[in-house]
Amino acid sequence: MTMTECDRAQAGMDIQHPFLRDGLPNHIRAHVAECDACRLHVDVAAACMADLRSRAAGAADAPQARRMLDAALTAKRRTRAAILALLCFDLLGAAACLVFIGWSWALALFAVTVPPQAAALWYVSVHHRRLIERAAQGGELFAVLRADLGARIARVQWCAPVLIVGGVAMALLAASELPYQAASRNALAAGQILFDAGFIGLGVYLLTRLPAMRRESDDLKTSGDA
């Protein structure tokens, strides 16, 4: 491959002094003076250099090292504390979920291990009147009972993974922001708060649902006794 005069000149610009017209050797300068294409190369490079140097000139003053390091460390500590609190909260939520699910599973286990009739009687006595009605209509009581339990478990089973995965994702997100939170990161922080609110809602739902279920069972037990 033969190099053209322009190739040679442009390679020379790279090797010699890439951006300064005055730094170019005479033979390249002579070519550039006559060649529009190479002149454009030199001019664009010079404009690029001017632009980049003006950026350096436009930089804010160097930060005060002591203040910057203090701020960075404080921000880091705060972020770490926030992440830890978030994680504890998520784990608490996950634990509540697991207790709830465990309770449902215990019921299911009880239902399948003790003699069917006794389990069915006990379960129906503490749960829905609807089941008794359906059983009275000729349905297979034990099957209805199992279906009901299955539905219950399916309804809450997804909570725990969501809480755990969500918690880890949030922690990672927050960690990726380390160590600074500039103004433009506020949207992300708002998103995290919303996500957090979702966890709060779920936690409250679980906490409020449990007493309601217990009350429901008590009511049914009372009405069953009556």
Add this chain to the structure above:
Amino acid sequence: MIAPKAEREILAGVRSPLAADRTRAFERLVASVHRPLFAVCESITQHRADAEDALQEAYVAAHRGLAGFRGDSRLGTWMYRIAIRAALRQRARRRRRADHALASEPIDPRTLAGPENVDAERVRRALGRLSAEHRTVLALFCVEDHSHEEIAEVLGVPVGTAWSRLHHARKRLVAEFEQQRDC
């Protein structure tokens, strides 16, 4: 780059048993590299606030790493490397968020002192269209009078690679510039 004498003094300072000496030396280091590093970071991130964030991250990392600095490379080279890594990370973060609403602030054209026959704003746009790799190498060549050897050391590549990267970056820049003109 930091002058060898200043570099020796800074390194002596950061190894001093006195905290005040260490802080003063670190402050001196930051002051001596801040402007060129900012220009390189800004040209990588294409965003002023991101460049400032990246630099702050780089300074904190440098402060942490200074005690273990063995002098295998020049102090300036080492700082450039840390800053470029931080700027690339910052840029990746910005891309992940696909937050392109916050474009680089336009610079006052009067501060550009390029050749009169070339539209400075168009050059800036062309620069913005280059890859981060090309912008990095151009910034390193333009901001300070680095040699090919120094730039190769900063980028961690052989001198020939630095040279050819510069060559391609310049070609790409002119191509982008001409495309801007056609638009």
